[in-house]
Amino acid sequence: MILFLAGLAAAAEPSWVQTFVVPATSGPPTDECSTKATIRGPRAKVEDDDSRPSTATSAKPETPAPEPMPTLDTKAMGPPFDIAAVPLEPLRGRDVDIARIRHVFLIAAAQKRTTRISFWGASHVAGEFLTGHIRRLLQTRWGDAGHGFVMPGPPWNGYRAGDTNLCAGGTWVSDYVERRDGRDDGRHGPAGMDVTAGKGAVGWVQTTKTNPQGRAVSRFEVAFLREPDAGTLHLSVDGGASIDVSAKGETGPGLASLSVVDGPHRLQVSADGPVRVFGVWMERDAPGVIVDAAGVSGRTASSWQKWDATLMAPFLERKRPDLVVLAYGTNEANDKSLDPEKYATSLRLSLTRMRALLPDAACVLVGPSDRGKKVKGNTFAIWTPTVWVARVQREVGPEFGCATWDMQAAMGGPGSMLQWYFNAEPRLAAGDLIHLSVEGYKEMGARLLAAMTGDAAAEPR
Numbered sequence: 001m002i003l004f005l006a007g008l009a010a011a012a013e014p015s016w017v018q019t020f021v022v023p024a025t026s027g028p029p030t031d032e033c034s035t036k037a038t039i040r041g042p043r044a045k046v047e048d049d050d051s052r053p054s055t056a057t058s059a060k061p062e063t064p065a066p067e068p069m070p071t072l073d074t075k076a077m078g079p080p081f082d083i084a085a086v087p088l089e090p091l092r093g094r095d096v097d098i099a100r101i102r103h104v105f106l107i108a109a110a111q112k113r114t115t116r117i118s119f120w121g122a123s124h125v126a127g128e129f130l131t132g133h134i135r136r137l138l139q140t141r142w143g144d145a146g147h148g149f150v151m152p153g154p155p156w157n158g159y160r161a162g163d164t165n166l167c168a169g170g171t172w173v174s175d176y177v178e179r180r181d182g183r184d185d186g187r188h189g190p191a192g193m194d195v196t197a198g199k200g201a202v203g204w205v206q207t208t209k210t211n212p213q214g215r216a217v218s219r220f221e222v223a224f225l226r227e228p229d230a231g232t233l234h235l236s237v238d239g240g241a242s243i244d245v246s247a248k249g250e251t252g253p254g255l256a257s258l259s260v261v262d263g264p265h266r267l268q269v270s271a272d273g274p275v276r277v278f279g280v281w282m283e284r285d286a287p288g289v290i291v292d293a294a295g296v297s298g299r300t301a302s303s304w305q306k307w308d309a310t311l312m313a314p315f316l317e318r319k320r321p322d323l324v325v326l327a328y329g330t331n332e333a334n335d336k337s338l339d340p341e342k343y344a345t346s347l348r349l350s351l352t353r354m355r356a357l358l359p360d361a362a363c364v365l366v367g368p369s370d371r372g373k374k375v376k377g378n379t380f381a382i383w384t385p386t387v388w389v390a391r392v393q394r395e396v397g398p399e400f401g402c403a404t405w406d407m408q409a410a411m412g413g414p415g416s417m418l419q420w421y422f423n424a425e426p427r428l429a430a431g432d433l434i435h436l437s438v439e440g441y442k443e444m445g446a447r448l449l450a451a452m453t454g455d456a457a458a459e460p461r
Contacts, residue, residue, distance in 0.1 A: 013257075014314070016226065016252060016253050016254050016255060016314065017254075017255045017256075017257060018245055018254075018255070018256050018257070019256075019257045019259070020243055020256065020257065020258045020259065021258075021259045022237045022240070022243075022258055022259065022260045022261075024261045025237065025238040025240060025260075025261070025265070026238070027238060027263065027264050027265070028206050028207070028238050028239075028264055028265055028266035029238065029239045029266060033165070033166075033167030035167065035168065035169025035170075035202075036168075036169065037153065037154050037168035037169055037170060037171070037172050037201065037203070038170070038171045038172070039154055039155075039156060039157060039171075039172050039173075039174050040171065040172075040173060040174070041173070041174060041175065041179055041180070041181035041182055042173055042175050042181065042182055042183045042196075043181040043182070043183070044181045053123075053126070053156055053176065053179070053296055053297040053298045053299070069373075069381040069382055069383065069384050070381070070382045070384070070414070070415075071375055071379050071380060071381050071382065072372075072379070072380055072382060072415050072418050073378050073379055074378045074379075074380060074418060074422045074423075075378045077418075077419065077422060077423045078423075080423055080424070080425060081412075081419040081420065081423040081424040083412075083420075083424065083428065083443060086410070086411070086412045086416075088410070088447055088450050088451065089405060089406055089407075089409045089410035089447065089451060090405075090451055091364065091403040091404070091405055091451050091452065091454075092394055092403060092404050092405070092406070093394070093397055093398050093402065093403035093404055094398050094401075094403070097362070097363070097397075097398065097401050097402060097403045098403050098454075100362040100401070101323060101362045101363075101364060101403055101452055102452075102453070102454050103362070104117070104322045104323045104362050105452065105453045105454075107322065108138065108141075108142045108288075108289050109141075109142055111142055111143050111287045111288065112287055113287055114145045114283075114286075114287060114288060114289070114290055115142070115145075115288070115289050115290070115322050115323075116148070116289075116290045116292065116319060116320065116321045116322050116323075117134075117138075117289065117290070117291050117292070117321065117322065117323045117325065118148075118149075118291075118292040118294070118319070118321035118323070118324055118325070118361075119131050119291065119292060119293050119294065119295065119325045119326075119327060120191075120192070120294050120295065120304075120324070120325070120326050120327070120328075121294075121295045121299075121325075121326060121327030121328055121366070122295060122296065122297055122298060122299045122300070122327065122328055122330060122331055123295065123297035123298065123330070123434075123435060124295070124327050124330065124366075124369065124407075124435070124436075124441075125293055125294070125295025125327050126293075126295030126296055126297045127160070127295070127297075127435070127441070128160055128161050128162050128293050128295075129162070129436075129438050129441035129442070129445075130327075130436075130441045130444055130445045130448075131162070131291055131293035131295075131445070132161075132162025132163065132293070132445075133162075133441060133442045133445035133446065134291055134445045134446075134448065134449050135147075135148075135162060135163065135213065135289070135291035135293075136162070136163065136212070136213055137445070137446065137449055138289040138291065138449070139213045139288060139289050139291075140212065140213070142288060142289050143286065143287050143288025143289060144213050144214070144215075144216070144284065144286075144288050144289075145283065145284050145286055145287065145288030145289055145290045146217055146218075146219075146281070146282050146283035146284040146288075146290050147161065147163060147164050147207075147213075147214050147217070147282040147283075147290070148281060148282065148283070148290040148291055148292040148293070149190075149191060149279050149280070149281055149292035149293060149294055150164055150166070150205050150279065150280055150281075150282060151191075151193065151195060151277075151279050151280070152166075152168075152195070152203045152204070152205050152222070152267070152269040152277060152279070152280045153168050153172040153174075153195035153196075153197055153201070153203040153269065153277065154166075154168050154172055154174065154195070154203070155174045155176055155193045155194075155195055155296075156174060156297075161205075161293070162214075163208050163211050163213045163214030164205060164206070164207070164208065164214055164282065165205070165206040165207070165208060165209075165266075166203070166204070166205055166206075167203065167204050167206075168201070168202070168203035168204075169201065169202050169203075170197065170198055170199070170200045170201030170202060171198035171199070171200070171201055172195050172196065172197060172198060172201050172203070173195065173196040173198060173274075174193070174194075174195050174196075175188065175193065175194050175195075175196075175276070176188060176192055176193035176194070176296045176299075177192045177193070177296065177299060177303040177306050177307060178298075178299065178303060178306065185308070186306055186307050186308040186311075187225055187276065187308050187311055188278070188307055188308070188311070189223055189225070189253075189276075189278025189279065189311050189312065189315060190223065190278060190279070190294065190311075190312045190315040190316055190319075191278065191279050191294035191296075192294065192296050192299070192303055192307055193278075193279075193294075193296055194225070194276040194277060194278050194279075195276075195277050196271070196274055196275060196276050196277065197269065197270050197271045197275070197277070201270060201271075202268060202269070202270045203268070203269050203270075204266050204267060204268040204269065205220075205266070205267050205269075205280055205282060206264075206265070206266035206267070207263075207264045207265055207266075207282070209264070215264060216262055216263050216264060216284060217260065217262070217263075217264075217265050217282045217283065217284060218259065218260055218261070218262035218263075218283070218284045218285045218286070219257060219258065219259050219260065219281075219282075219283045219284070219285065220235075220237070220257075220258045220260070220265075220267045220280055220281070220282060221255055221256070221257045221258075221280065221281040221283070222235060222245075222255065222256045222257075222258070222267075222269065222277065222279075222280050223253070223254070223255050223277070223278035223279050223280070223281075223315055224245075224247050224254045224255070224256075224275050224276060224277045224278060225247065225251070225252075225253070225254065225275070225276040225278065225311070226247050226248070226249040226250065226251060226252050226253065226254040227247065227248070227249070227251050227274075227276075228248065228249070228250070228251070229248070229274070230246075230247035230248050230249075230273065230274060230275050230276075231247060231248075231271050231272050231273015231274050231275050232244050232245065232246045232247065232248075232271060232272050232273060232275070233245040233246075233247060233256065233269065233270075233271050233275050233277070234269070234270045234271060234272065235256060235258065235267065235268070235269060236267070236268040237258060237260055237265055237266070237267055237268075238265055238266055239266070239268075243256070243258065247275040252310075252311070252314075253311055253314040253315060255315070255318075262284060262285065262286070267280065267282075278311075278315070279294075281319070292319075292321070295327070298331055299328070299331065300328055300331045300332050300335070300346075301326060301328040301329075301332070301346070301347055301350040301351075302346045302349070302350055303350075304350040304353045304354060305346075305349055305350055305353055309353065309356070309357060312357055313357055316357050316358060320360075320361075321358065321361050322361060322362065323361060323362045323363070323364070323452075324354065324358055324361045324362070324363045324364070325363075325364045325366060326354070326363070326364070326365050326366065326402075327366035327407075328365075328366075328368075329366070329367045329368035329386075329389045329390065329393065329407075330368040330369055330371070330386075330434065332368070332385075332389050333368050333371070333383060333385040333386045333389045334383075334385075338385075340388050340391070340392050343388075343389065343392050344392050344395065344396055347392065347393070347396050348396055348399070348400075351396065351397075351399075351400040351402065352400070354400070355400050355401070362401075363397075363400065363401055363402035363403070364402060364403050364404070364405055364452060365393045365397045365402050365403070365404045365405070366404075366405050366407055366448065367386075367389060367390035367393050367404060367405065367406045367407050367408060368386045368389050368390065368407060368408060369386075369407045369408060369411060369417065369434070369435075369436065369444075370382075370383070370386060370407075370408040370411050370412075370413070370414060370415065370416045370417035370420075371383035371386055371417055371433060371434055372415075372417045372418045372421070372433035373433065374433075380418055380433070382414050382415045382418070384414070386408050386414070387408070387414065390404070390406045390407075390408060390409070394406075405448060405451050405452075407444065407448075410444065410447050410448070410451075411444070417429050417433050417434075418433065420436070420440060421433060426439050427439070427440075428440035428443060
């Protein structure tokens with residue numbers, strides 16, 4: 001039997017939050033994922049739309065560089081690349097801002113409450129290899145307070161989340177900021193994306209079975225959009241009775257909070273009509289660290305200007321991240337319509353929006369990774385705009401209380417992407433010379449964490 005929470009706890013919740021207590025279960029079903037979802041956009045004309053976000057800046061196509069870039073012959077690289085020889089890149093910025101970041105980790109180390117670190121960004125965050133490794137390192141040190149944010153249905157093919165089991169079947173409608181066939185209404189909730197389960201569609205999120213982290217949850221919180229013509233969400237824990245949550249109402253935020261006995265669980269999500277789901281938080285009533293990852297490939301920091309702030313604010317007020325990490329810049333460096341002045345203006349607008357929503361959070365801006373581009377044969381160009389994008393972040397960040405971290409410098413500087421791909425064993429970069437390999441993201445995650453904590457306890461392998 002499903003019960004509403006009673007008494008003062010329920011009374012304290014705002015009207016847009018519905019709370020439920022789920023009785024103890026024998027745990028999640030043992031069946032494995034055996035279905036595959038079809039994804040399409042809200043305005044797509046075909047049912048099998050791939051839906052994967054572009055890794056290039058969505059607003060402007062790539063055009064030839066305005067001036068020649070330096071090149072590197074990969075056959076003349078010299079001895080094998082040793083990442084251990086690259087010094088750890090520190091945080092840069094005002095002492096007061098760096099001290100606020102360090103204080104977040106002192107709170108985490110005390111292990112008296114939940115410490116929340118929320119990442120937003122483009123593909124480096126969307127892949128969840130960088131953030132997943134950081135989550136593992138922190139939860140190993142200071143406790144697993146839950147996975148944090150995850151999408152219950154696929155916003156694009158290949159969507160994944162570290163230390164969480166995901167499955168989806170049927171047709172899902174996916175939308176996110178600047179999607180080519182999207183609704184373009186900015187109603188994407190706190191992560192800049194949403195999914196809608198079509199007829200017969202089902203998705204589930206489940207704790208892991210054997211990984212050291214992610215094996216328990218004590219609360220699922222499902223965020224969605226209330227609308228006058230919305231349908232009803234059907235939520236089920238561990239194959240139990242359906243919890244029916246109507247999303248019909250005045251347009252605004254909605255949330256279903258399901259309390260479960262701390263342990264392994266599966267939450268299944270479906271709907272009998274259109275309900276835009278913004279995401280699920282998997283959390284525990286225990287001290288420790290949560291790392292939220294909200295990334296959409298191909299986006300830039302300017303996407304923050306295009307989300308409906310009234311649909312972000314209630315959720316962010318509820319979650320209150322202690323530390324905000326914005327990892328954008330790779331796509332800005334690919335946008336030939338930008339120059340340092342234009343980028344600085346746009347970045348200030350986005351950070352103004354961020355600070356209006358998260359005035360008290362410590363903040364880090366993570367700059368773009370290094371990048372290479374094939375010219376001919378063994379000759380590759382080194383992407384020069386990356387340098388000025390990171391420089392602008394260093395200039396603008398302190399105006400908004402944000403420290404900065406230069407990912408390109410952390411890799412070894414201009415040209416390092418080519419070293420990471422052609423001259424490292426194992427390879428630390430992906431073949432597109434924009435992204436990293438799984439091992440590369442682990443290395444980068446450990447380096448970023450070492451910079452934020454200010455100690456060597458989490459330094460690379």
